[in-house]
Every structure is written in structure tokens, then in C-alpha cells.
Amino acid sequence: MPYIIPVPDEVSQPFWDAVQERRLIVQQCTACNTLQYPPRAACQDCNSDQMTWVETSGKGHVLTWGVLEDSHLPVRAADQPLNLAVVTLDEDPNINFYSNLPGTPVRQVKVGDAVEVTFVEAPDGSLIHEWKKI
Numbered sequence: 001m002p003y004i005i006p007v008p009d010e011v012s013q014p015f016w017d018a019v020q021e022r023r024l025i026v027q028q029c030t031a032c033n034t035l036q037y038p039p040r041a042a043c044q045d046c047n048s049d050q051m052t053w054v055e056t057s058g059k060g061h062v063l064t065w066g067v068l069e070d071s072h073l074p075v076r077a078a079d080q081p082l083n084l085a086v087v088t089l090d091e092d093p094n095i096n097f098y099s100n101l102p103g104t105p106v107r108q109v110k111v112g113d114a115v116e117v118t119f120v121e122a123p124d125g126s127l128i129h130e131w132k133k134i
């Protein structure tokens with residue numbers, strides 16, 4: 001399955017470095033303890049810029065899902081239809097990830113399905129985080 005290759009910036013670089021080591025980390029605010037993803041320069045709750053990184057369990061659940069059938073992105077054209085799920089992290093339901101649920105046949109998804117992070121190889125050999133049903 002082709003993937004769009006991410007381009008890390010200064011804020012997201014630690015996240016992508018961890019993904020290359022098959023680890024899923026999220027930001028945590030040292031002022032108010034809020035967990036945060038995607039990475040931002042400041043806390044979404046208290047605006048502190050004192051952010052650190054914490055390891056996650058890599059476990060989550062499907063919050064909602066749909067099927068991508070008419071993407072105009074050429075990189076996706078050959079794969080459609082394609083699952084597109086929103087996954088919530090078990091540690092914090094406010095943290096969401098998007099996933100195509102690789103290995104799960106299209107539409108074989110239910111809200112509440114348990115998932116865990118997995119890492120797939122992009123065309124350039126780098127790893128990208130994804131989620132699979134468990």
C-alpha cells in the first residue's frame with residue numbers, strides 16, 4: 001500500500017524518530033499534564049511551551065470509521081476502496097489517530113474494535129505508524 005511520506009519539522013522530529021524505532025510517543029505538558037497529539041509547539045490546554053515526550057501503550061479503540069472510495073490523491077487511487085478509521089488512544093480518548101487499518105478487509109470494522117499500533121514501511125524505506133485490529 002503506498003503511503004504519503006511525512007516531512008518532519010522541528011516540533012514533530014522526535015515523534016518521527018521514535019516511529020523509526022517502532023515506538024509511539026505523544027507530547028505531555030509538564031505544567032498541566034495534558035497529553036497531546038499531533039505534536040505542537042505549545043500545550044493546547046494551557047499554552048505552556050514546556051512539552052516533553054512520553055511513551056504510549058500503543059493500544060487503542062476505533063472511535064468511528066468510513067470507507068475512502070473517491071480520493072483524488074493519485075497515491076491512493078489503486079488501493080480504493082480503503083478503510084479510514086479514527087482511533088482513540090487508550091490512555092486518553094482525546095488523542096486521535098487516523099488509520100487505514102492495514103490487514104483488515106474493507107468494511108470489516110466496528111466502532112469499539114480494539115487496535116494496536118503497527119509500523120509499515122513507506123516507499124523510501126522509512127516507517128509510518130498505523131493501527132491493526134487485535
Ligand SMILES: [Zn+2]
Pocket residue numbers: 029030031032033034043044045046047048
Ligand atoms: Zn498544559
